[in-house]
Amino acid sequence: MRTTTAYLAESSGAPLRLQEIQRRELRPEDVAIDITFCGVCFSDVHALQGQGPFPLVPGHEFVGVVTEIGSAVTRFAVGSAVAVGNIVDSCGTCTMCAAGQQNYCAKFPTLTYGGHDRQDGTPTFGGYAKEYVAAEAFVYHLPERLDPASVAPLMCAGVTVWEPLRQWQIGPGMTVGVVGLGGLGHLAIKFAHALGAHVTLFTTSAGKADGALELGADQVVVSGDPAAMSAQANTFDFIIDTASAPHDLTPYLRALALDGTLCALGALGSMEFDPYALLIGRKRLASAGSGGVPATQEMLDFCQLHGITADVEVLPAHEVNTAIARLERNDVRYRFALDMGQMSAP
Amino acid sequence: MRTTTAYLAESSGAPLRLQEIQRRELRPEDVAIDITFCGVCFSDVHALQGQGPFPLVPGHEFVGVVTEIGSAVTRFAVGSAVAVGNIVDSCGTCTMCAAGQQNYCAKFPTLTYGGHDRQDGTPTFGGYAKEYVAAEAFVYHLPERLDPASVAPLMCAGVTVWEPLRQWQIGPGMTVGVVGLGGLGHLAIKFAHALGAHVTLFTTSAGKADGALELGADQVVVSGDPAAMSAQANTFDFIIDTASAPHDLTPYLRALALDGTLCALGALGSMEFDPYALLIGRKRLASAGSGGVPATQEMLDFCQLHGITADVEVLPAHEVNTAIARLERNDVRYRFALDMGQMSAP
Numbered sequence: 001m002r003t004t005t006a007y008l009a010e011s012s013g014a015p016l017r018l019q020e021i022q023r024r025e026l027r028p029e030d031v032a033i034d035i036t037f038c039g040v041c042f043s044d045v046h047a048l049q050g051q052g053p054f055p056l057v058p059g060h061e062f063v064g065v066v067t068e069i070g071s072a073v074t075r076f077a078v079g080s081a082v083a084v085g086n087i088v089d090s091c092g093t094c095t096m097c098a099a100g101q102q103n104y105c106a107k108f109p110t111l112t113y114g115g116h117d118r119q120d121g122t123p124t125f126g127g128y129a130k131e132y133v134a135a136e137a138f139v140y141h142l143p144e145r146l147d148p149a150s151v152a153p154l155m156c157a158g159v160t161v162w163e164p165l166r167q168w169q170i171g172p173g174m175t176v177g178v179v180g181l182g183g184l185g186h187l188a189i190k191f192a193h194a195l196g197a198h199v200t201l202f203t204t205s206a207g208k209a210d211g212a213l214e215l216g217a218d219q220v221v222v223s224g225d226p227a228a229m230s231a232q233a234n235t236f237d238f239i240i241d242t243a244s245a246p247h248d249l250t251p252y253l254r255a256l257a258l259d260g261t262l263c264a265l266g267a268l269g270s271m272e273f274d275p276y277a278l279l280i281g282r283k284r285l286a287s288a289g290s291g292g293v294p295a296t297q298e299m300l301d302f303c304q305l306h307g308i309t310a311d312v313e314v315l316p317a318h319e320v321n322t323a324i325a326r327l328e329r330n331d332v333r334y335r336f337a338l339d340m341g342q343m344s345a346p
Numbered sequence: 347m348r349t350t351t352a353y354l355a356e357s358s359g360a361p362l363r364l365q366e367i368q369r370r371e372l373r374p375e376d377v378a379i380d381i382t383f384c385g386v387c388f389s390d391v392h393a394l395q396g397q398g399p400f401p402l403v404p405g406h407e408f409v410g411v412v413t414e415i416g417s418a419v420t421r422f423a424v425g426s427a428v429a430v431g432n433i434v435d436s437c438g439t440c441t442m443c444a445a446g447q448q449n450y451c452a453k454f455p456t457l458t459y460g461g462h463d464r465q466d467g468t469p470t471f472g473g474y475a476k477e478y479v480a481a482e483a484f485v486y487h488l489p490e491r492l493d494p495a496s497v498a499p500l501m502c503a504g505v506t507v508w509e510p511l512r513q514w515q516i517g518p519g520m521t522v523g524v525v526g527l528g529g530l531g532h533l534a535i536k537f538a539h540a541l542g543a544h545v546t547l548f549t550t551s552a553g554k555a556d557g558a559l560e561l562g563a564d565q566v567v568v569s570g571d572p573a574a575m576s577a578q579a580n581t582f583d584f585i586i587d588t589a590s591a592p593h594d595l596t597p598y599l600r601a602l603a604l605d606g607t608l609c610a611l612g613a614l615g616s617m618e619f620d621p622y623a624l625l626i627g628r629k630r631l632a633s634a635g636s637g638g639v640p641a642t643q644e645m646l647d648f649c650q651l652h653g654i655t656a657d658v659e660v661l662p663a664h665e666v667n668t669a670i671a672r673l674e675r676n677d678v679r680y681r682f683a684l685d686m687g688q689m690s691a692p
Contacts, residue, residue, distance in 0.1 A: 095580060096627065099604055104627050106580065167605065167628060234441055234452065258445055259513065261630065264621075271621045275610075278617070279633040281442065281450045282513060284607065287625040 001025060002032070005343060006057045006129035007320050009048050015321050016048070018345045021057060021125050023133045024117065028072035031136050033082055037314070038062035038127040039153035040323045040336040042183065042244050043086075048324060053114055059127030060086035060112035061155035062340075063148045073136050081142035083300070085155035086112050086290055088124065088138045100294040102138075103163075128320060130343060140297060143304035149337040150309030153183055154299065157310065157335060159291030161188040161240060162299040164263045165195060167288070168238050172196035177232075177239035179223070179252060181208045184242035184265060186334035187310060189215040192240075194306045200236070202252070211333065215311075223251065234281060236260050249273035249285065256283045263288055310335045316342035347371060348378070351689060352403040352475035353666050355394050361667050362394070364691045367403060367471050369479045370463065374418035377482050379428055383660070384408035384473040385499035386669045386682040388529065388590050389432075394670060399460055405473030406432035406458035407501035408686075409494045419482050427488035429646070431501035432458050432636055434470065434484045448484075449509075449636040474666060476689060486643060489650035495683040496655030499529055500645065503656065503681060505637030507534040507586060508645040510609045511541060513634070514584050518542035523578075523585035524563070525598060527554045530588035530611060532680035533656060535561040538586075540652045546582070548598070557679065561657075569597065580627060582606050595619035595631065602629045609634055656681045662688035 002023045007016035026032060044058035066080040076082060089110035090102035097105050110118055112134075113126025126132075142151060161184050170176055176197040178188045185201070192199045193216030200219040201212040209220040221228050232255040239252050244266040250273045252262050261284040264271060271285070278285060291299070303309065311334045315323050323336040348369045353362035372378060390404035412426040422428060435456035436448035443451050456464055458480075459472025472478075488497060507530050516522055522543040524534045531547070538545045539562030546565040547558040555566040567574050578601040585598050590612040596619045598608050607630040610617060617631070624631060637645070649655060657680045661669050669682040 096604060101604060101627075104604065164628070258442060258447060258450065271619075271624070273617075275617045275633060278631070279635045281447075282510070282632065282634045284630045284632040285624070286628065286630040287621060288628045289625045 002131070002133065004129055004131040006125055007317070007346070008125070009054060009056045011054050012052060013049060016128065016324070016346060018343065021129065023131060024120065024122065026068060026070045026133060027135070028070040029135045029137070030070040030133050031066045031073055031076050031082070031139055032068040033064040033084065033132045033134065033139070034067045035062050035064040035127055035129060035132055035340045037149040037152045037337045038340055039156065039310070039312070040327055040338060041156050042327065043156070045324055045328050047114060053123070057113055057125035057128055059129065061152050061157065062127035062132070063142055063152050064132070075136050076139065081148070083140045083142050083151055083155050084112065084127065084132060084134055084138065085159060085296055088112050088134045089118050101292040103290040103292050128317070128338065130340065138293065140300055143300050146304060146307070146309050149314050149339070150312050151303070152337050153310035153312060153335040154187070154303060155296070156290070157183040158187050158303070159296045159299050160184055160265060160289070161242065162191055162302070163291040163295045164240055164265070164286070164288045165191050166295065166298070168261055168263070170195045170197050170238060174198070174237045175235060175257070176200070177202055177236045177252065177255060178217070179239060179241040180243035180266070181212055181334070182242060182244070182330065183310070183335040186215055188240050188242060189217050190308050193217070194302070194308060200232070229255065234258065238263070240265065242266055246270050246272065250277045253277035253283055253285065256281060258282060260284070261286055265289070312337040314339050318342060318344045318346045321346050348477070348479065350475055350477040352471055353663070353692070354471070355400060355402045357400050358398060359395060362474065362670070362692065364689065367475065369477060370466065370468065372414060372416045372479060373481070374416040375481045375483070376416040376479050377412045377419055377422050377428070377485055378414040379410040379430065379478045379480065379485070380413045381408050381410040381473055381475060381478055381686045383495040383498045383683045384686055385502065385656070385658070386673055386684060387502050388673065389502070391670055391674050393460060399469070403459055403471035403474055405475065407498050407503065408473035408478070409488055409498050410478070413477070421482050422485065427494070429486045429488050429497055429501050430458065430473065430478060430480055430484065431505060431642055434458050434480045435464050446640040447638040449638050474663070474684065476686065484639065486646055489646050492650060492653070492655050495660050495685070496658050497649070498683050499656035499658060499681040500533070500649060501642070502636070503529040504533050504649070505642045505645050506530055506611060506635070507588065508537055508648070509637040509641045510586055510611070510632070510634045511537050512641065512644070514607055514609070516541045516543050516584060520544070520583045521581060521603070522546070523548055523582045523598065523601060525569070525585060525587040526589035526612070527558055527680070528588060528590070528676065529656070529681040532561055534586050534588060535563050536654050539563070540648070540654060546578070575601065580604065584609070586611065588612055592616050592618065596623045599623035599629055599631065602627065604628060606630070607632055611635070658683040660685050664688060664690045664692045667692050
């Protein structure tokens with residue numbers, strides 16, 4: 001086993017503390033990665049405040065540099081700049097994996113943290129750490145010319161909104177709504193705008209309007225304003241809902257045009273809506289989670305081409321508990337990236 | 347006003363009694379129809395047992411013969427064999443009407459019964475009657491060579507399943523599931539089969555298997571058998587759910603393939619499902635209600651071409667209360683048509 005340092009929580013609600021953890025020795029297909037930046041995802045907050053599993057090292061959107069390669073590695077060399085997302089393995093044989101949708105692996109994908117290695121059963125610990133060891137099939141080349149810290153959140157938040165936007169073939173002439181302006185929402189605006197769509201942000205806070213317009217939104221609608229919402233009825237081809245708190249989906253179903261789709265990414269606890277709002281206009285409700293390997297690569301290529309990255313606030317890694325606390329109260333614009341070169345006891 | 351006879355219920359749960367009602371005098375665009383057969387829809391049961399509105403004359407899928415035409419009528423003559431469905435008017439100007447989706451009219455379509463005439467505000471009374479008066483734009487030519495009694499249910503049950511099957515472009519090579527084998531379900535099987543799809547019936551009763559295979563199903567799965575249901579996981583492009591009683595949609599979401607769609611037609615009271623079953627495989631939940639004028643015509647043309655009609659049990663109109671009672675306990679294979687030539691006190 002290899003020893004590295006990581007920010008680890010022992011139990012639900014406990015603070016992250018710097019300590020040593022073990023990683024596996026490299027298998028032939030593995031690379032060892034010196035992590036430079038790791039994004040802070042709302043999933044990290046959920047896991048830390050919730051069910052873990054504990055002990056927990058969060059972090060599933062990170063970038064770094066390859067420091068060692070296994071004997072069978074072909075795509076990377078020592079010194080390669082790389083990125084890793086929230087999946088590090090899958091069964092590889094089910095119909096979902098065969099379709100490049102490892103995120104929906106019928107035998108469940110191996111999560112970057114909080115999962116178990118498929119070969120030795122050891123728990124996976126995430127990227128709030130100095131080093132990570134991963135099979136090269138789930139490691140990506142860092143796009144050149146993009147700021148590494150700002151690429152890190154693309155690996156989870158980015159692909160999570162990218163895949164549905166691509167699946168529903170968002171492009172010029174389409175009207176797209178984005179619900180919520182956080183880590184996912186701000187990237188959804190950037191992507192949908194770059195794909196050529198007319199983009200509307202739905203937000204609870206009028207104060208977010210200027211930020212959304214800067215990101216590429218064409219219009220901002222305050223979701224708490226019934227008149228403003230009614231004015232949007234039957235107009236959207238596609239709405240991507242990134243709000244993480246449970247909320248009524250009915251107003252967004254009503255805002256869809258005939259045969260439009262509402263893709264709700266965050267409302268996993270419950271999906272509350274009036275079935276009649278789905279019926280009238282033959283509308284569709286969908287969900288999606290994360291992305292497969294091909295979509296992740298496609299997203300990175302698109303970002304390189306269009307110069308798109310996440311808007312990040314970089315904090316030194318030793319301020320990790322501050323980042324978690326601030327994210328919990330949505331006090332970030334729009335994603336934290338931890339500088340893993342600045343690890344010390346928090 | 348014109349006087350005709352009809353089966354009318356005075357209040358919720360009351361039996362239907364034969365009595366005189368008033369219809370409007372013909373406007374220039376109207377036709378008067380001598381009704382020959384009227385289908386008995388589950389909506390009729392719901393309305394009679396529920397909220398009405400009362401007094402209520404049910405019946406929104408009927409066929410008959412034109413006996414009189416208004417001065418501006420161009421498509422029909424006295425003696426034309428015609429059919430009418432569950433919508434007899436709409437605003438005509440909203441985006442839904444402009445798209446030929448009068449069923450989703452933003453100002454609500456005028457229902458064949460239980461609605462209000464858009465011009466004079468009088469309540470609409472349905473087709474459990476000797477005569478109906480309707481604007482020709484919502485009247486269809488009865489397809490030649492098809493049994494009129496068996497065409498009647500196409501006008502509601504038929505178009506209700508036809509429109510989603512067409513919208514989701516069901517055709518050869520596609521796997522289609524049909525949930526429930528009643529008025530809607532049996533027509534969904536016939537249509538999906540005629541469209542070239544591989545058709546599976548999901549039913550609670552193994553006893554319905556033979557009937558389904560005769561209708562064109564390739565396979566029958568008993569939905570209460572967990573092993574049989576698990577074997578269907580991730581295999582269906584499209585499932586049309588016609589079951590009218592509330593039920594958990596989760597098993598059908600799981601049966602969908604990647605990017606598949608479950609279109610739930612009947613579960614209007616509630617839509618119970620595990621959101622996670624929607625997420626895994628990026629699946630879609632949809633609903634739909636009735637059909638627009640173009641789809642109704644298209645369905646009738648398709649039925650004429652393929653010789654498709656509903657399987658009906660014809661009852662004399664004076665047995666209307668028996669039909670309602672038997673339909674309530676699903677004792678019909680697969681739709682009742684009332685012979686309106688046999689009206690007398692029930």
